[in-house]
Amino acid sequence: TQLLEQSPQFLSIQEGENLTVYCNSSSVFSSLQWYRQEPGEGPVLLVTVVTGGEVKKLKRLTFQFGDARKDSSLHITAAQPGDTGLYLCAGVGSGGSNYKLTFGKGTLLTVNP
Amino acid sequence: KAGVTQTPRYLIKTRGQQVTLSCSPISGHRSVSWYQQTPGQGLQFLFEYFSETQRNKGNFPGRFSGRQFSNSRSEMNVSTLELGDSALYLCASTLGRIVDTQYFGPGTRLTVL
Numbered sequence: 693t694q695l696l697e698q699s700p701q702f703l704s705i706q707e708g709e710n711l712t713v714y715c716n717s718s719s720v721f722s723s724l725q726w727y728r729q730e731p732g733e734g735p736v737l738l739v740t741v742v743t744g745g746e747v748k749k750l751k752r753l754t755f756q757f758g759d760a761r762k763d764s765s766l767h768i769t770a771a772q773p774g775d776t777g778l779y780l781c782a783g784v785g786s787g788g789s790n791y792k793l794t795f796g797k798g799t800l801l802t803v804n805p
Numbered sequence: 806k807a808g809v810t811q812t813p814r815y816l817i818k819t820r821g822q823q824v825t826l827s828c829s830p831i832s833g834h835r836s837v838s839w840y841q842q843t844p845g846q847g848l849q850f851l852f853e854y855f856s857e858t859q860r861n862k863g864n865f866p867g868r869f870s871g872r873q874f875s876n877s878r879s880e881m882n883v884s885t886l887e888l889g890d891s892a893l894y895l896c897a898s899t900l901g902r903i904v905d906t907q908y909f910g911p912g913t914r915l916t917v918l
Contacts, residue, residue, distance in 0.1 A: 734909025734911050734912055735848075735895075736909070737906055737907070737908075780847075794850075795840075795849070796847065797847035798848075
């Protein structure tokens with residue numbers, strides 16, 4: 693069974709601070725996805741990283757896939773209250789099938805003004 | 806284009822009852838996946854349907870079942886409800902190819918008393 697461990701589980705910071713969320717596994721994934729979920733809504737895909745060592749940037753968000761494709765990180769620079777939400781990482785299995793994702797339990801981020 | 810819709814949004818049932826949840830995918834999408842989200846276990850994959858056939862299944866008991874209709878709409882059924890079935894049930898749709906992005910609906914919040 694493939695498992696994804698996310699840390700920290702909860703994070704409360706002030707506007708303007710930087711933060712990093714980690715997603716680790718003992719299993720290799722063909723790719724890894726990051727989602728953000730807001731209250732009352734389903735998760736929304738932010739990014740997919742595919743190649744070991746890959747770094748992707750989305751405005752103030754930087755995503756990195758580990759060289760061995762077992763771990764990933766999400767770094768937010770100068771966090772804003774609009775970044776508040778549940779951040780989920782999800783691994784795509786070795787078959788590459790996006791319809792069966794293995795999710796971490798999430799990091800609940802609160803950015804205080 | 807309209808997003809994924811789920812009905813009902815909220816549901817309260819008692820132990821032993823059964824429940825049916827509905828998911829309408831994005832127009833043109835042929836694959837629907839179902840997930841259960843709880844604070845303790847996070848998001849867990851239930852099953853996936855493509856062209857009216859169950860293509861993949863997670864590790865849930867047989868009380869959880871689903872089906873898909875010719876218009877790609879999907880339903881999931883939970884029989885003999887238990888307290889532990891209280892959760893947010895999310896569906897996601899894709900075009901059906903293994904690399905397609907999943908688009909999630911807002912979920913159905915089920916409470917079992």
